[in-house]
Amino acid sequence: MGMMEDIRDEFQAIQERDPAIKLKAEVLLYPCFWAVLYYRIAHRWYQKGHFFRARWLSQRAARKTGIEIHPGATIGRGLFIDHGSGVIIGETAILGDNVTLYQGVTLGGTGKEKGKRHPTLEDNVMVSAGAKILGSFTIGENSKIGAGSVVLAEVPPNCTVVGVPGRIVRQDNVKIPRNDLDQVHLPDPVAADLRELRKENELLRGKLALLEAEEARRKAKKAAKKEAKKEAGMLKEETK
Numbered sequence: 001m002g003m004m005e006d007i008r009d010e011f012q013a014i015q016e017r018d019p020a021i022k023l024k025a026e027v028l029l030y031p032c033f034w035a036v037l038y039y040r041i042a043h044r045w046y047q048k049g050h051f052f053r054a055r056w057l058s059q060r061a062a063r064k065t066g067i068e069i070h071p072g073a074t075i076g077r078g079l080f081i082d083h084g085s086g087v088i089i090g091e092t093a094i095l096g097d098n099v100t101l102y103q104g105v106t107l108g109g110t111g112k113e114k115g116k117r118h119p120t121l122e123d124n125v126m127v128s129a130g131a132k133i134l135g136s137f138t139i140g141e142n143s144k145i146g147a148g149s150v151v152l153a154e155v156p157p158n159c160t161v162v163g164v165p166g167r168i169v170r171q172d173n174v175k176i177p178r179n180d181l182d183q184v185h186l187p188d189p190v191a192a193d194l195r196e197l198r199k200e201n202e203l204l205r206g207k208l209a210l211l212e213a214e215e216a217r218r219k220a221k222k223a224a225k226k227e228a229k230k231e232a233g234m235l236k237e238e239t240k
Helices: 003-017 024-029 031-047 051-065 189-238
Strands: 106-108 132-134 159-162 167-170
Touching: 003 024, 003 031, 031 051
Parallel strands: 106 132
Antiparallel strands: 159 167
8 A cells, every 4th residue: 555545544434433523634734644754754664674673753753743653563444533732652552444443552561571561452443541551462343441440451352341341242143333432331241230230339328227127016016015014023923
C-alpha cells in the first residue's frame, strides 16, 4: 500500500470516527494523523533493516505527538487514535483494520521475554481511555475494552471487557458495529455482583427481623405465663 493510500485511509478514519470534525482540513491538526503517517515511513525503514533511522523517526514523532508507536509494530488500515496523548504501541503488537484507541492506552509486554511479547488486536477492536493490554495474546474482532481496564488474558470475538483485572462480559455474540465508539454504556459485572449481594443482604436482614420478632413474642409469652403463675400462687396464699 502506497503513501497516498495511507494518507487517504487516515483522513477517512478520523473523519468517520470523530464527531468534532467540521472541515476535512482539520484532520491535519490531529496528532493521530501525523503519528500514524510517521509510523508508516518508519515501519518501511524498519522492514528494510534501517533500525536506527526507523527508531529515530518514531521517537521524534513521539515527542511531537505524545503517541509512541514502535516501528516494528504491524498496523492495518484505518487506525484511529482519539486525542492520543500517552498511547504506547509495542514492537511486536499487531493491529487489524479499523482499530480505535483512546488516550492513555498501552499495548505492552510483561517483561524482558523474547519474540512475540505484545498483544494482537483483530479488526474493529475499540480500546477505551487508560486501558492497558499487557502480554502476547489476542483480542478478538469487534471487542471493546472498557476505560481503565487491565487486560492480561485472551478475549474472544464480540466481547466487552471491564475492570482490573479485566473481566469478559459476553454480548450474546452479537457483533459490535465498527463505528460504535460508546465508551460509557458498557456492562459492569462488579456493579451487578454488588447489586446481587445487596439483594441477598436485604433478604437475610428481613429473615433475621422475623426471627427476632418471633423470639420476642416467645419470650413475652413465657414471661406472661410466669407472671400469671406467680399471681395464681399469691391468690392461693391469700385464700388460706
